[in-house]
Amino acid sequence: MSDPYFQQLFAERIGGARYGKDSAIYKFEKIKRAKRLALAEHPERRLLDFGIGENDSMAAESVRQVMAEEINRPENRGYADNGIGLFKEAVCRFMQRTYGVALDPATEVNHCIGSKTALAMLPAMLINPGDLTLMTVPGYPVAGTHTAYYGGSVYRLPLLAENGFLPDLESLPADVRQRAKLLVLCYPNSPTGRTAPPEFYERVVRFARENQLVVIQDAAHALLSFDRKPNSFLAVPGARDVGVEVHSMSKGFDMIGWRMGWVCGHERLVRAFADVKDNCDSGQFIAIQKAAAAALDDASIPRQIRAKYQRRLKKLVAMLWRCGFPCTMPGGTYFLYTPAPIGLKNGGLKNGGLKGGDLGRRISFETAEAASQYLITQQSICTVPWDDAGAYLRFSVTYEAADEAAEDRLMAETEARLMEIGPLFSPDILE
């Protein structure tokens, strides 16, 4: 097929004239393809899907009820621009009640159409060509992608088990500290599941002041905190002077598809965000903002969601532990991030569907991606691999299961398949 006349016109940030010709397959596409293959080759085998990163339940009935009423009110029909006061006031009540953070609804809060869009827009307010954004890896890459769109670059801060999955800010070279304008954090951390102690946030505030940079704390998973009460960066003294926190209705309120979140913190940064946003969208549908405000006022919603995912994570950790995985309960999020197996004792002898020559041969995996591909294609167990800072698999507990008995059946089936192949782990990790 010949190229369209505009092939040469594509911007470098998306690949320039090579756009659309790249044959590399990216991680989530590889997973999708492997799932399709597993379903085609083993239709008899149920796909055990721990790969999905989306809540499995609908928003609470009370919230849907508000939406159903508000959708018919003519006053909700128009552009919402930078958001309605009623939502901002609900955010302030929620932030005060949940985190002890007092905010001014008029100047220190602005809604966004899901936190992804806010993370995409925030670099626009600070990044000039040549500037640096410090980002933790593994992590949610959106702010980094947009940093690069503006001619900046990303400096990666690896999250390692030996540092408790907190970035080692103190070891950053002087030139990096000097060029950095933004530090993007995410706690409770996706995918590692680590939560942030207030002392870490205090260090971050000091680091930001010393190095004159702005902090963006991504709190998308904030309400899914198990090893400590849900906490906010903004609750730490001085945090409001150095940055903003980005919140989401998606995970903690089962409102993934509703696209609602907010940015809060320093008044000047919130205003800069609102200015950028005003040039990108015209605000979320007011009926959705009103339903989200009702959700924020009901503390029982996040409590129930947290209890469900905590219960499921406990079952998952206990089951994987029995199968040899060196895993512990995550502090937060609905993900378990656990070292990937380096091989198998019984590489698919019965269940694996390997061809004759492979029978009896011990299988080894060089990367988490290789382990994950094996688990999907040979065992119909879907996980997400991370090889950015060590080889890890992410198991999500957002699978569909109607009740606790269904959760237990899913665990039992996963355990039977894993026990049969006998995952092996690096001795370093097991020590």
Ligand SMILES: Cc1ncc(COP(=O)(O)O)c(C=O)c1O
């Ligand atoms: C760490 C993190 N931040 C932000 C988001 C974006 O969430 P939303 O746009 O639904 O608010 C996600 C979604 O998966 C996430 O995992």
